[in-house]
Amino acid sequence: MIDPFGRHITYLRVSVTDRCDFRCVYCMAEDMTFLPKAEVLSLEELDRLCTAFVGLGVRKLRITGGEPLVRKNVVSLFENLGRHLGAGALDELTLTTNGSQLPRFAKRLAEIGVRRVNVSLDTLDKDKFRAITRWGDLDKVLAGIDAAREAGLGVKINTVALKGVNEDEFDRLIEWCGERGCDLTLIETMPLGDITGDRTDQYLPLSVVRARLERRWTLTDSEHRTGGPARYVRVGETGRYLGFITPLTHNFCESCNRVRLTCTGTLYMCLGQEDAADLRAPLRESDDDAVLVAAIREAISRKPKGHDFIIDRRNERPALARHMSVTGG
Ligand code: SAM
Secondary structure (H helix, E strand, O other): OEOOOOOEOOEEEEEOOOOOOOOOOOOOOOOOOOOOHHHOOOHHHHHHHHHHHHHOOOOEEEEEOOOHHHOOOHHHHHHHHHHHHHOOOOOEEEEEEOOOOHHHHHHHHHHHOOOEEEEEOOOOOHHHHHHHHOOOOHHHHHHHHHHHHHOOOEEEEEEEEEOOOOOOOHHHHHHHHHHHOOEEEEEEOOOEOOOOOOHHHOEOOHHHHHHHHOOOOOEEEOOOOOOOOOEEEEEOOOOOEEEEEOOOOOOOHHHOOEEEEOOOOEEEOOOOOOOEEEOHHHHHHOOOOHHHHHHHHHHHOOOOOOOOOOOEOOOOEOOEOOOHHHHOO
16 A cells, blocks of 8 residues: 555554543543444454455554553454464554553463563653553553563553653653663653643653753664654663654654554544544445455545644644544554
8 A cells, every 4th residue: 555645554553442441631531431332343343454454565553542451352353363473464463552451461462473562651650650540550550561571572661751740750761661671762742632631731842851861861863663653762871772752843754654543443544634534334335345445545545744733822722633542642
């Protein structure tokens, strides 16, 4: 699949549920209304959709959410998709998780062929963790990270940089990741979805963070890539990679190779644009994949050049109405 700007689409991110066991303050409102179950694709339908994408050239699948591991029987989806790894049709099957359910699932995921997981962790402070996630328990997440490492999974920690909340912790997080052999990626907050509170208060440009970190750490630019939008440096003192995802200070669209599928079968061709294609109707219309494949190809032909996030102080509105939990980041 090649889009109108010559970019090869090889990476599909799939949100398998909009539900989550946490309510991170920058991601969701506390009283979220979730989708009725009937609107959500079955695991069999998700498998069929992912398989169609693999047939069209997708080499990397990332399962996300909501919290993907709270979806009932989600392991069976991983088991089924694992067949594409075995067949050589897929290079990577991975997931983004808050880690809370990894003690239960890490071993099985590794057996299926998952090699790496991204775990979202914004702080190592128990009280702060509770304040950010509203409902989360830091100890459970740390146990999940341990379980993943014991199962032989590579763990990358994703941390959203929040002004006045965790900006004093990045040194500690770099150290902590170094001790555990984990890479770390810092992410700028993106203006997605109505939340309680003001995003301009949370926004911390990573250019500022990097300059601060350079006072303490030896950071060397690196060509390392993980198929996503992060740009990496090597931390001399720990030997680990440190990534920066900077949608607001730096547009990373020119090399975008991904599209995002929601759990209702809506395909977003760009995280930062509203345009989307419904794949649920063509999926359900016929058992033959021809209609579905045509709909996917048509959607890819509409992939926009890029996004234009701004944190809009005057209008006090998010740049996009949908929450990150819809597309999974
Ligand atoms: N529940 C899983 C998790 O916690 O990783 C997967 C879904 S979560 C929506 C994916 C990632 O998006 C998390 O790292 C989360 O911190 C990040 N995220 C959510 N809302 C965001 C926002 N407005 N700006 C930047 N990152 C955001």
